[in-house]
Amino acid sequence: MSRPSPRGDVTAALAADREAALTVVPVSRETLARLDRFVGTLLAWQQRINLIAPATIRAVWTRHVADSLQLLPLAPSARVWLDLGSGAGFPGLALACALAETPGARVHLVESTGKKAAFLREAIRLTGAPAIVHQARIEQMGTKLDGKIEIVTARALAPLTELLALAAPWMKRGAQALFPKGQDVGAELTEASKYWNIEAVLVPSKTDPQARIVSVGQAERRNSE
Numbered sequence: 090m091s092r093p094s095p096r097g098d099v100t101a102a103l104a105a106d107r108e109a110a111l112t113v114v115p116v117s118r119e120t121l122a123r124l125d126r127f128v129g130t131l132l133a134w135q136q137r138i139n140l141i142a143p144a145t146i147r148a149v150w151t152r153h154v155a156d157s158l159q160l161l162p163l164a165p166s167a168r169v170w171l172d173l174g175s176g177a178g179f180p181g182l183a184l185a186c187a188l189a190e191t192p193g194a195r196v197h198l199v200e201s202t203g204k205k206a207a208f209l210r211e212a213i214r215l216t217g218a219p220a221i222v223h224q225a226r227i228e229q230m231g232t233k234l235d236g237k238i239e240i241v242t243a244r245a246l247a248p249l250t251e252l253l254a255l256a257a258p259w260m261k262r263g264a265q266a267l268f269p270k271g272q273d274v275g276a277e278l279t280e281a282s283k284y285w286n287i288e289a290v291l292v293p294s295k296t297d298p299q300a301r302i303v304s305v306g307q308a309e310r311r312n313s314e
Contacts, residue, residue: 170241
C-alpha cells in the first residue's frame with residue numbers, strides 16, 4: 090500500500106483545520122471565499138518569503154485566521170481599523186475580508202518590509218478586501234491617515250508597553266485598541282502600568298485557553314518622576 094504524500098498530508102490537515110476554525114468563528118459564504126483566496130495566496134508566497142512560522146502552516150486557519158476574526162465581535166460597530174505591523178495580514182487583512190460587505194469599512198495595514206507589503210497588496214487585489222497598505226514605519230504614520238480611526242490592533246508585534254506608545258497618536262483621538270496576547274499578558278500589563286495609566290479589559294481568547302485579548306479603552310503616559 091502506498092503511503093500518503095507529504096503534500097496530501099498537508100492538504101488534509103489544512104482542510105480539517107479550516108473546518109475547526111469555522112466552528113469557532115462562523116462566517117458567510119462570501120467571506121469564506123475571500124478567506125480561501127487569502128490563505129491560498131499566503132501559502133503560495135510562503136514558499137518564497139517567510140510570512141508565518143513554518144510550524145503553524147498546517148494550523149493557519151485556527152492559529153491565524155480564527156485568532157484574528159475573534160476581534161470583530163469586540164468592536165461590532167467599528168468600520169475603520171488600523172493594523173500595525175501587518176506582516177502576513179493578521180489580524181488586519183483577515184478582518185478586511187470579513188468586513189468587505191460592510192458599508193464604509195476600511196482597514197489600514199501598516200507594514201515597513203517591502204516584500205511583505207507586496208504580498209499584502211496582491212492578497213488585497215485577489216480578495217477584493219477593503220484594505221489599504223501603507224509601506225512605512227509605524228512611527229512615521231502618527232500624523233497621517235485622514236479620517237477617524239476607530240480601532241487600533243497589532244498581533245505578535247511588540248510588548249504591551251511599546252504597543253501603547255505606537256498606538257498613542259490614534260488613541261489620543263479616541264481610538265480603542267485590541268491587542269491579542271499570549272500567556273505572559275499579566276506580566277506585560279504589570280510592566281506597562283509602570284509607564285501608562287491604562288483602562289483595559291482582558292478578554293479570553295477563543296483559540297487559545299492561555300491567551301487573552303487586551304481591550305484598551307484609554308491609556309495615558311504617566312509623568313516621570
